[in-house]
Amino acid sequence: MKITGLLVLKCNPEGTDPVILANATDVSHFGYFQRSSVREFIVFVGRTVAKRTPPGQRQSVQHEEYKVHSYSRNGLCVVGFMDDHYPVRSAFSLLNQLLDEYQKNFGDSWRTVQADSTQPWPYLNEALTKFQDPAEADKLLKIQRELDETKIILHKTIDSVLARGERLDSLVEKSSDLSAASQYLLLVVFDRCSTNRRRKLIHAVQYCKL
Template sequence: MVKLYAFSILYKNPTSATTLKAAYDVESFSFFQRGSVKEFMTFISKTIVERTQSCFRQSVKEGDYMCHVFVRADNLAAVLISDHEYPRRVAHTLITKVMDEFAAKYPQSTWETLSEAMTDFAQINVYLAKYQNPNEADALTKMQNDLDETKIILVSTSVLEAMHNTLEAVLKRGENLDELVSKSQGLSAQSKAFYKTARKTNSCCSLAP
């Protein structure tokens, strides 16, 4: 499935990360899972940003999902969660573009005090919906008739050398996802139960009993 699930813009403090704005598309999950899935995506986005150095792009694999992350030099960060089939290049193009727009609207000085409720940045929802179809959304991907585009792909893949990371590799030594989940304050008891069940059945969000 070619799908984008969540897009969030975060600010990376020295110790933690705060979400400045986020958009979700969880329609494809079954109804009672949606709340937990959202919580999880927020949680994972934060976790990854906290563990990514600035000026670094990467695409991190977690189960059926791919988390594309970029932390800029000024510590503004964005995470796009998609599935494996979504073209990475388009994902990173989108991230860069939206971060630029966000920074244009809110100057760097405000980031530290900004909170998710205060931020007014509705475009993020529009982008999430529009980029569901990578072909139509991004003029850059239309390379059928234009072979010069190959260069862009090649360049971009060499830049994004740190691909195919798994979440385990991103976590710091001695950390493990199960523990992080059970310690987390941001996750409800319901979401933790979902997580446990999903781990047991060994697939991220399907709940075959």
């Protein structure tokens, strides 16, 4: 069981991209040369899912052996990247706790934030380590009865989160969260990259390496 990333984001009601307020990742189980792309992927997917999580809703997005869990409340959204073995209820009890702690620590100061924060939030980094064990999250679950009364929306793929007419490959290409190398890797992984697009991205990756 593994937690790879936790993010807290400010969701903008006007439909613009969410702003990252806090971000903690553990990519030590990936190869050294993969880690930068994995971090970028976490930011890109986290922002994409947060933007499409309606206020007051909890949802889980399945991608291969991983799940991306999100919870939006009062203008904030917290997103967790867990493997498929991490219990869903435990995951959401953790996300609920993170939102409570963030609001307790920062009040409404986040409402005026306009750009992604690069400052670490120590509590989030500690939570990333502590709650690798779902038993710790289960302790929270016992006192968070409202989770039992709230429906969790499960999406089988990332595509199912997107609005009609949206395409994941287009979002990848337009994203400022991803380097050219990461864009290419993601498009190949999702198998949505045409030959022409692949050529363009390969040239971009080669240019970046010069």
